Amino acid sequence: KQEVTQIPAALSVPEGENLVLNCSFTDSAIYNLQWFRQDPGKGLTSLLLIQSSQREQTSGRLNASLDKSSGRSTLYIAASQPGDSATYLCAVSRTNSGYALNFGKGTSLLVTP
Amino acid sequence: KAGVTQTPRYLIKTRGQQVTLSCSPISGHRSVSWYQQTPGQGLQFLFEYFSETQRNKGNFPGRFSGRQFSNSRSEMNVSTLELGDSALYLCASRTGATEAFFGQGTRLTVV
Numbered sequence: 001k002q003e004v005t006q007i008p009a010a011l012s013v014p015e016g017e018n019l020v021l022n023c024s025f026t027d028s029a030i031y032n033l034q035w036f037r038q039d040p041g042k043g044l045t046s047l048l049l050i051q052s053s054q055r056e057q058t059s060g061r062l063n064a065s066l067d068k069s070s071g072r073s074t075l076y077i078a079a080s081q082p083g084d085s086a087t088y089l090c091a092v093s094r095t096n097s098g099y100a101l102n103f104g105k106g107t108s109l110l111v112t113p
Numbered sequence: 114k115a116g117v118t119q120t121p122r123y124l125i126k127t128r129g130q131q132v133t134l135s136c137s138p139i140s141g142h143r144s145v146s147w148y149q150q151t152p153g154q155g156l157q158f159l160f161e162y163f164s165e166t167q168r169n170k171g172n173f174p175g176r177f178s179g180r181q182f183s184n185s186r187s188e189m190n191v192s193t194l195e196l197g198d199s200a201l202y203l204c205a206s207r208t209g210a211t212e213a214f215f216g217q218g219t220r221l222t223v224v
Binding site for chain 1: 117119144146148155156157158161168169171201203205207209210211212213214215216217218220
């Protein structure tokens with residue numbers, strides 16, 4: 001059974017800091033890994049998708065890496081802004097379960113002005 | 114292009130009733146998945162439909178069911194509602210093993 005863990009569960013940083021969110025998974029047989037953000041009471045917004053054959057993806061101030069063999073991914077946010085405050089979720093699609101996503105519990109990020 | 118649309122956005126139901134939620138995927142996306150989100154359990158996979166066939170199912174009781182129509186729109190049904198079914202229900206659409214796009218969700222409250 002795939003277990004996805006996100007550390008830390010919560011994080012508070014001052015505006016302008018660079019930060020790293022961590023995600024680990026127990027079964028390396030994945031199709032891909034996706035990072036999402038969720039604002040309170042809202043749906044999920046896709047941030048980055050990394051296919052299992054890729055090592056990293058970048059979008060603006062966001063960079064996500066994937067080390068499939070060790071079951072780890074990191075999301076790097078550069079020059080954080082108050083608008084980045086949200087919950088960040090990582091999810092993996094396993095190769096033997098169709099395209100179902102297994103989610104971590106998320107990291108709640110607060111960026112203070 | 115239009116995103117994933119879920120209706121209704123909010124629902125209040127009484128224990129024992131049943132409810133039907135709707136999800137319209139992004140045009141061209143044939144895979145629709147449903148998830149339940151609660152504060153305690155986080156996001157849990159309910160089921161996935163592809164070309165009108167249920168391809169995968171999570172660990173939920175039989176009270177939870179779904180279907181997909183020929184235009185890829187999907188519905189999920191929960192019968193005999195329990196207080197513990199109160200949650201945010203999210204659906205996602207995708208094409209194959211690609212990026213999943215989520216709707217805004219339906220907030221179900223069971224009283």
